[in-house]
Amino acid sequence: IMMKKLFVKDYHQLSLTAFDLFLQEFQDNPAGTFGFATGSTPIGFYQRILEDHALYQTDYSNIKTFNLDEYVGLDEHQPQSYHHFMRHQLFNPLGIGREQVHIPKGNAEDLQKECTRYESLLSSNPIDLQILGIGENGHIGFNEPGTTFESGVHITTLKESTRQANSRFFDSIHEVPTQAITMGIQNILHAKKILVLVSGSSKAPILKEIFHHPVTTKIPASALHHHPDTTFIIDEKAAVSL
Numbered sequence: 029i030m031m032k033k034l035f036v037k038d039y040h041q042l043s044l045t046a047f048d049l050f051l052q053e054f055q056d057n058p059a060g061t062f063g064f065a066t067g068s069t070p071i072g073f074y075q076r077i078l079e080d081h082a083l084y085q086t087d088y089s090n091i092k093t094f095n096l097d098e099y100v101g102l103d104e105h106q107p108q109s110y111h112h113f114m115r116h117q118l119f120n121p122l123g124i125g126r127e128q129v130h131i132p133k134g135n136a137e138d139l140q141k142e143c144t145r146y147e148s149l150l151s152s153n154p155i156d157l158q159i160l161g162i163g164e165n166g167h168i169g170f171n172e173p174g175t176t177f178e179s180g181v182h183i184t185t186l187k188e189s190t191r192q193a194n195s196r197f198f199d200s201i202h203e204v205p206t207q208a209i210t211m212g213i214q215n216i217l218h219a220k221k222i223l224v225l226v227s228g229s230s231k232a233p234i235l236k237e238i239f240h241h242p243v244t245t246k247i248p249a250s251a252l253h254h255h256p257d258t259t260f261i262i263d264e265k266a267a268v269s270l
């Protein structure tokens with residue numbers, strides 16, 4: 029199988045292209061199940077969704093949403109939680125209600141039970157289109173290097189480099205949680221279509237690894253070579269080493 033690559037000029041074009049592909053899928057399937065991601069990369073794409081919605085009142089009331097991951101220990105009202113991020117960046121302005129939204133609960137009393145709950149929600153709601161970013165070490169969701177490709181929803185310990193990279197969203201590195209609950213690689217591979225957004229020079233080295241290195245658990249994103257319908261959208265800065 030071949031992962032598709034769409035090369036675009038810059039972050040703005042990446043956001044527009046992601047939006048076009050998302051909209052096609054949504055129009056084909058206005059009651060579809062969409063997998064969303066956090067991080068900085070999808071923000072421009074989410075803003076495009078909001079702009080379009082403001083113009084055309086696109087009706088998202090029949091979609092279901094699933095998120096990849098959440099920090100352990102943060103409750104959904106804390107500003108650094110992925111719940112909070114999604115509600116403010118996307119769901120609230122679109123009028124997407126709680127009953128449509130699925131995100132792991134990072135402050136669940138029994139985290140193992142929470143993994144099981146999320147796993148069974150995913151198995152009864154196959155994802156039509158999953159949006160992904162990639163970490164600088166190749167992580168997808170919070171599946172860090174070394175995670176088996178058979179993994180389901182699980183608790184993971186974040187690499188120090190991942191905590192560093194994400195510390196920009198916190199007051200200090202000490203406040204970055206050490207664990208997260210994440211969809212496993214297997215869950216991600218079950219999505220019918222996957223769209224991976226890759227922008228900026230910090231992603232150039234790992235992108236080269238993904239495309240020029242054999243598939244390995246050391247590079248979680250390389251698992252996407254096993255998926256039948258994955259498209260990477262890559263801007264010029266990220267593409268320099270390809």
Ligand code: GLP
Pocket residue numbers: 065066067068069070096097160161162163164167168169170190194
């Ligand atoms: C976090 C998220 C990932 C995301 C990655 C890259 O670690 N758990 O889902 O893809 O960051 O983030 P960014 O887009 O900010 O580079």
